[in-house]
Amino acid sequence: MPGQLKIHVDPDKCQGHARCKALAPELFQLDEYGNAHEDGDGVVPAGLEDKAYLARANCPEFAIEVTET
Amino acid sequence: MSDTESLPQHPPVTDWIHDFDHTDPRWTENPFPIWDELRAASPVVHTDRFLGCYLPTTYEAVREIAHDTEHFSSRRVIVRDERPELQKQNAAPPITSDPPDHKPAKQLLLPPFTPDAMTKLEPRVRAICNELIDGFIADGGCDAAARYTKHIPVRTIAHMLGIPEADSDLFIGWIHAILELGIKNVAVLIQAMQEMSTYFAGHIEARRNNPTDDLISYLMNARDKNGQPLDDTHVIGSLRLILVAGIDTTWSAIGASLWHLARTPADRKRLIAEPGLMPTAVEELLRAYSPVTMAREVMQETVVSGCPVKPGNMVLLSFPAANRDPAVFPDADKVVLDRKENRHAAFGLGIHRCIGSNLARMEMTVALEEWLKRIPQFRLDPAGQVTWSQGTVRGPRQLPLLF
Numbered sequence: 508m509p510g511q512l513k514i515h516v517d518p519d520k521c522q523g524h525a526r527c528k529a530l531a532p533e534l535f536q537l538d539e540y541g542n543a544h545e546d547g548d549g550v551v552p553a554g555l556e557d558k559a560y561l562a563r564a565n566c567p568e569f570a571i572e573v574t575e576t
Numbered sequence: 577m578s579d580t581e582s583l584p585q586h587p588p589v590t591d592w593i594h595d596f597d598h599t600d601p602r603w604t605e606n607p608f609p610i611w612d613e614l615r616a617a618s619p620v621v622h623t624d625r626f627l628g629c630y631l632p633t634t635y636e637a638v639r640e641i642a643h644d645t646e647h648f649s650s651r652r653v654i655v656r657d658e659r660p661e662l663q664k665q666n667a668a669p670p671i672t673s674d675p676p677d678h679k680p681a682k683q684l685l686l687p688p689f690t691p692d693a694m695t696k697l698e699p700r701v702r703a704i705c706n707e708l709i710d711g712f713i714a715d716g717g718c719d720a721a722a723r724y725t726k727h728i729p730v731r732t733i734a735h736m737l738g739i740p741e742a743d744s745d746l747f748i749g750w751i752h753a754i755l756e757l758g759i760k761n762v763a764v765l766i767q768a769m770q771e772m773s774t775y776f777a778g779h780i781e782a783r784r785n786n787p788t789d790d791l792i793s794y795l796m797n798a799r800d801k802n803g804q805p806l807d808d809t810h811v812i813g814s815l816r817l818i819l820v821a822g823i824d825t826t827w828s829a830i831g832a833s834l835w836h837l838a839r840t841p842a843d844r845k846r847l848i849a850e851p852g853l854m855p856t857a858v859e860e861l862l863r864a865y866s867p868v869t870m871a872r873e874v875m876q877e878t879v880v881s882g883c884p885v886k887p888g889n890m891v892l893l894s895f896p897a898a899n900r901d902p903a904v905f906p907d908a909d910k911v912v913l914d915r916k917e918n919r920h921a922a923f924g925l926g927i928h929r930c931i932g933s934n935l936a937r938m939e940m941t942v943a944l945e946e947w948l949k950r951i952p953q954f955r956l957d958p959a960g961q962v963t964w965s966q967g968t969v970r971g972p973r974q975l976p977l978l979f
Binding site for chain 1: 683686687689690691692855859916917918919920921923925926927929933934
């Protein structure tokens, strides 16, 4: 299916700013230290594409990748 | 007027590019045009003051240094006139730690500061804000720095640590000594550090047989990577860090936000009309009025954004200047409450990202929400004077408002 998005948080870059969790709570989870990872397999449900890009655009560590699958 | 006037005075700056001084009254009052001038000159500038110090002026240069823990050490995180000898009892892990000690020290402190933990704390902060507002709302005006913004973080942190909120004035005195007076007077700095250590040692002692449900007991029960309890020096250092880092900073951010809203009625009205905008607005206010400038010490010669950097110098790591870089933030000098793309560095970049960032955001949000709910109309008192703190943390210390 063209246009389906997948997100991934690079754990080596993430420093736990948690901006992604605030902007797109459906797409990200935080661990006990507050560091982020993508929810589930990272596939972005339809309708949440803008939030995925918004989270990427606000990550101060450039830790979020958004790819088309 | 202020006690900083009795400190050794620095000669006035006549050449910002080659002789900058972040304690100069003009920098304290309005640093933004100075940063623009420096940024236009070079991504990294230098001064012989403070025994030699660099200032990265662009977002990219600040980011490079923040990420480079090989050439830049955090063992000194404040630029001062002197460099007192490093002593273990004065360290404040993890902010003064470098790899490999940094990560385990930081991981110990992170769990109590996650967004979920902050949600649990939020009702207490809302109550503090309303208690404070009750005290002055009938007066038609107040110094919001002295009556409101100053008390919110200190009482919140006291609540988290499990120490009396009534001791707030004591904490504020120490913080002023460490962050402002201590830049030019080492004796004042050392005395404040010793008093804080003695204060916390007493609270640790009291908990040995009577553990409590607070951050002090949490740290006393924490185990290091080898499964051993932390020694008291580490616990006291971390407690000092939480107190110093968590109070002036958020006090400044809340104050600068109220200052902005007092003089920008359009933004104030918009925030009241669109409360859903608050999270984005808080990030933008953090960007535009970032309170905290950190420091690093150059350990090895290197190059930053094409500029040579030599050991023996400090670095004034100005996250606030990075956040005004027009190459990264269009209309950088304009507050855009709904700014969509905002990778601001107010809480630092890299491994030293502020541990209390989720706490600060929550406190700012709650403090602005409660203020706007109860005092939707306010403006600067034209008969009063706004003053700003000097040095490492910038925010209003007098904020006379009418409402």
